[in-house]
Amino acid sequence: MSAKRPILILQMQRMGDLILSFPLMLWLARQFPGHPLFVAAEAMFYKPLMRFSPKATYFPWDSAHQLRQHAFELVINLSIREQAALLADELRSEARLGPTQARDGSRFVHGPWQLYRTSLVRNNRYNRFHWADLNALDIVPEQAMTATRFDPPRTLPPDSASVGLFLGASEPGKRPTARFWAALIHELLGRGLRPVLFGGPAEVGLGREVTTLAKAPVLNLCGTLALEEFGVVGQTLALFITPDTGPMHLAAWTGLKCLNLSMGHVNPWETGPYPPGHFVLRADMACASGCWQCTGDRLLCHDPFEPGRVAVLAARMVAGDPAAKLAGMNLPGLTLFETAREQGLCRLRRLDSAPPDEERLVSRFWQTFFGARLGGRDEARAATAWKDVTASAPKAATALLGHIPEMSRQFTHGVRTGSLLHESFWADSPPVVRPLTGYIQMALANGCHSRRAWAQALELVETLIANCR
Structure with missing residues (x-):
């Protein structure tokens, strides 16, 4: 075993949060050569993601006793749960980042950027720092982040016409309706594209509803693929149309070009696709800039997402139109962004000239x-x-x-x-x-x-x- 003390990341959040920790893992391996990297996470999320993850040793949360046997160089707590804060406090470590909580209940957040992150709860309207960057800013130098180059999403041959549609999201307000998906299927088919439906076990019923409404030839894979299988099948798709979900982050990380339909109470500047070269479509509304929770009678930000407009955009993306051409599209009520990097940080580059x-x-x-x-x-x-x-x-x-x-x-x-x-x-x-x-x-x-x-x-x-x- 290496003589150098390991570095530990505590990540108790969902699948997407774990994937957004991958850039930090890469940077830590470069900043601390020779130090083993440990990650404590939910087994149901990390096990299917291990083949896509940077090199790390994963621990399930019910094996925390094994972590107590080590003395760490650094413990980084990226979780908001009390269980993680208690563990971060009691482990032996030279340094800590993120929240810790002593047994007497006293709580402390280590690192100015981790503290900034806590201040965004219900207060993220003007935040433009991505979660993946906030994971790293306290420990990774700007020069290292600026020097990092992520591969652009791959471009398949012109005859590749399969387009993935991920139907679900963590909450109904963050995804299109079944009727939207059914109409989008027809619009895509009319443009020579072959839609394929994706979703986990929670989307099985939604997948059936969409196919029933569509009454069209469409491959429904909802509930049939494990995450690692989805990662492989995704390599055959020309485009992935998806709300803000964990599978969206996996698709973007593995090089599948994404069109993120960003709707509901999500902030794409915080949790949109992280690598450069992907696209985000968002309602052009002031309240959509950093929405934490909708206070309106209904989700008005869903209205501009018309299936025909999305299908035209998708067809042009599959055809390989560059961002400069996509910028000239007429998308009433919507704004199209491309993910990019500026001084080492993720940014959304608005494509119109407004x-x-x-x-x-x-x-x-x-x-x-x-x-x-x-x-x-x-x-x-x-x-x-x-x-x-x-x-x-x-x-x-x-x-x-x-x-x-x-x-x-x-x-x-x-x-x-x-x-x-x-x-x-x-x-x-x-x-x-x-x-x-x-x-x-x-x-x-x-x-x-x-x-x-x-x-x-x-x-x-x-x-x-x-x-x-």
Whole structure:
């Protein structure tokens, strides 16, 4: 066995979250050569994914006693469950990242980016950092991420016309209806494409409903393939049309070109396809920019997804049209993005020529602000992004600037007394400021509301003022 201490990743989340940990595994192998990599995860997810995973030794959660026998170089907890936080705290390790919880219930989040991630709960409207990048930003240098090259999705020969449709998602609001899928089947067949239905055991009934409604020749594989079999069959497909699901991440990781129908309360900037060269179709609505939970009477973001439009886009993707040509398509109510990388980070590149709106400008500012503050990235980018906000989104700029005196007043009071003037401050902060106030709220709790934690909150406000001059 290697003399170097192992590194451990705790990942108790679902299949998609485990796949989004794969880039971190690759980076860790390069950053810590010779250190064995251990991963503790749900056996039902990791066992079928092992053939696609970077090299690692996997442990099921009911074998945690084996992990206690080791002394680790680093423990990275990517899970939100209490069980994982307790284990991360009690294991012997030189360093830790992510949440830990002591037996007395006290909880601490290690790493500024992991703390930023906790601040996104119900507060991710302006977040533009992908989950896979947030997994790594505390430990992987920017140079290593920038130098990483992911293979583009493969292009099959022109006579390859099989298109996979993954029917399900973790919640009904995150996927199209059975009628949509049935209509899409007809539209695809009319364009010479051969749709194939995919889904796990939970989609067996949906697959039957779709085929009944379609009344058309379509291969229904719902519930018939294990994950490793799906990974192999996917190599024969020209395109995979899918909501935001674990199989979407597996398809993208294995090089199958994806068209992600991003609908419902998902944020494609956080959980869309990670490697570059895939496509995301999203409703062009302000509330769709970082939706945590829909508060409307119904899911209006589903309406623009018309089967005919999706089929035309799919046919052009199968034909090999580059992004530049796809950018000229008429997709009323929808926005098409291509996944790309910028300075080592995943980004969604909007393909139309619409000028940036308030949402895009403010999101870009906060991305550059936190990139400079937490990651040591170029501060000049934040100043430039702010100038764009003031020039093209003056209402947002006014709201943000107008709240700075109140933030200063509240946090100055906190330095003196250890508490806010008014606890309603967090909820009353304007949405445009909440990326910062949300982070500070988590940072104060992480620092036990000490005088130092309050002083650091004031420092963040001072940094904001410096960027907004």
